[in-house]
Amino acid sequence: MTHLPSTSRNGMAEATEAVEIRPGLHWIGALDPGLRTFDIILRTANGTTYNSYLVRGSDGVAVIDTVKAEFADDFFARLESVARYDEIKVIVLNHLEPDHTGALPELMRRAPQARLHISTRAPAMLKALLKPSEEHPLEYQAVDTGDEVSLGDRTLRFLHTPFLHWPDTQCTYLVEEATLFSGDVFGCHHCDSRMFNEQCGDFRFAFDYYYAHIMRPFKTHVMDALKLIEPLPLQIIAPTHGPILRDRPRRYLTRYRELSTSTFAERIGNEEPTLVVFYMSSYGNTARMAESIRTGAEEAGARVSLYDLEGGEIQPFVDLVESADALAFGSPTINGDAVKPIWDLLSSLAVIELKGKLGAAFGSYGWTGEAVRMIEDRMRGLKMRVPVAGLRIKLIPTDEELAECRDFGRALASAIVSGEKGRVIDFADLG
Numbered sequence: 001m002t003h004l005p006s007t008s009r010n011g012m013a014e015a016t017e018a019v020e021i022r023p024g025l026h027w028i029g030a031l032d033p034g035l036r037t038f039d040i041i042l043r044t045a046n047g048t049t050y051n052s053y054l055v056r057g058s059d060g061v062a063v064i065d066t067v068k069a070e071f072a073d074d075f076f077a078r079l080e081s082v083a084r085y086d087e088i089k090v091i092v093l094n095h096l097e098p099d100h101t102g103a104l105p106e107l108m109r110r111a112p113q114a115r116l117h118i119s120t121r122a123p124a125m126l127k128a129l130l131k132p133s134e135e136h137p138l139e140y141q142a143v144d145t146g147d148e149v150s151l152g153d154r155t156l157r158f159l160h161t162p163f164l165h166w167p168d169t170q171c172t173y174l175v176e177e178a179t180l181f182s183g184d185v186f187g188c189h190h191c192d193s194r195m196f197n198e199q200c201g202d203f204r205f206a207f208d209y210y211y212a213h214i215m216r217p218f219k220t221h222v223m224d225a226l227k228l229i230e231p232l233p234l235q236i237i238a239p240t241h242g243p244i245l246r247d248r249p250r251r252y253l254t255r256y257r258e259l260s261t262s263t264f265a266e267r268i269g270n271e272e273p274t275l276v277v278f279y280m281s282s283y284g285n286t287a288r289m290a291e292s293i294r295t296g297a298e299e300a301g302a303r304v305s306l307y308d309l310e311g312g313e314i315q316p317f318v319d320l321v322e323s324a325d326a327l328a329f330g331s332p333t334i335n336g337d338a339v340k341p342i343w344d345l346l347s348s349l350a351v352i353e354l355k356g357k358l359g360a361a362f363g364s365y366g367w368t369g370e371a372v373r374m375i376e377d378r379m380r381g382l383k384m385r386v387p388v389a390g391l392r393i394k395l396i397p398t399d400e401e402l403a404e405c406r407d408f409g410r411a412l413a414s415a416i417v418s419g420e421k422g423r424v425i426d427f428a429d430l431g
């Protein structure tokens with residue numbers, strides 16, 4: 001058997017049938033329309049897909065990515081509808097997360113002659129995944145940007161695109177069909193059995209939402225990847241989740257560029273060092289501290305924004321945080337803890353790059369005052385620097401204590417203005 005017919009009907013994904021994208025190029029993935037939460041944190045109103053692709057050349061077949069383990073039966077049925085296992089010469093893994101490698105061990109058993117192709121950052125991850133032994137050593141080919149593998153009349157070329165969104169990520173380009181197998185990049189959690197973007201209704205929300213939660217923390221890596229991808233002739237983008245992008249695929253590159261560069265701060269200009277102060281206050285004491293901190297920081301040359309979390313939504317604050325140089329969080333201590341809105345905001349910051357930003361904590365307290373130290377620990381956990389020791393004031397601040405708050409603000413602003421964000425001493429290092 002060399003070339004089994006496409007078995008899709010009406011271009012839609014049937015339970016056990018591959019979908020033809022081009023002659024000899026098939027989608028052999030799986031649909032998961034009932035999923036409502038992905039990876040514990042992502043909402044999926046339309047479920048998702050685990051996209052896997054099969055490329056047939058004159059000298060062998062390549063399988064690009066697999067599916068989540070629970071969907072292996074669908075994947076193998078679709079694969080078998082267009083190829084035999086002994087034809088598979090190459091298995092490419094663009095990214096080793098389990099939703100794309102769940103069926104890999106069984107595929108390797110069924111196609112033992114196939115050579116694994118993974119990125120140069122993936123071997124350690126692959127070993128952890130497959131647990132090789134002396135009896136069953138691991139064989140693979142680590143590939144980098146520009147490396148190619150031939151399928152006879154078709155060529156797969158690799159692009160190293162790390163951190164999108166795991167360190168091991170790569171993209172694979174089918175030269176003769178101008179098709180980019182992009183992994184999670186340009187993907188989205190949107191399940192529609194019609195499979196192709198021009199047939200799948202409006203999934204822009206899912207596309208942007210996926211970017212915001214998966215790619216946003218890696219904006220600089222997105223820009224590096226775009227430098228590799230944008231010069232390529234491009235007729236199809238075939239991601240690992242969501243619709244296959246064959247209608248005007250460059251729009252999705254443009255959108256990624258927009259999402260990776262266009263922040264509100266950049267649009268309006270942001271030349272001054274910026275400090276955003278968030279606070280909650282039970283009796284107005286932490287609020288008075290926040291106001292004095294603002295005064296001091298402004299005296300030292302920072303542009304300061306002050307927000308009472310009691311009156312705001314989390315998402316716009318996340319955008320503010322992303323464009324700020326420094327953050328200060330003020331919380332009273334209630335039952336030995338900082339208050340919930342502070343934690344809500346701090347726990348929402350994992351979607352942005354915080355490394356190198358400065359952080360500070362302050363608050364009024366009645367008995368024990370643990371909140372300040374807890375907030376500082378969390379900021380350090382987010383890889384922020386905490387250059388000024390946290391400021392705690394028992395109950396109502398005196399005039400002298402408000403002067404301390406101004407000094408605190410001044411010191412924090414000076415740390416930004418000095419331009420030494422990456423080198424300031426963290427007070428924790430001195431303890």
Ligand code: FEO
Nearest residue numbers: 095097099184240
């Ligand atoms: Fe879809 Fe990062 O796995």
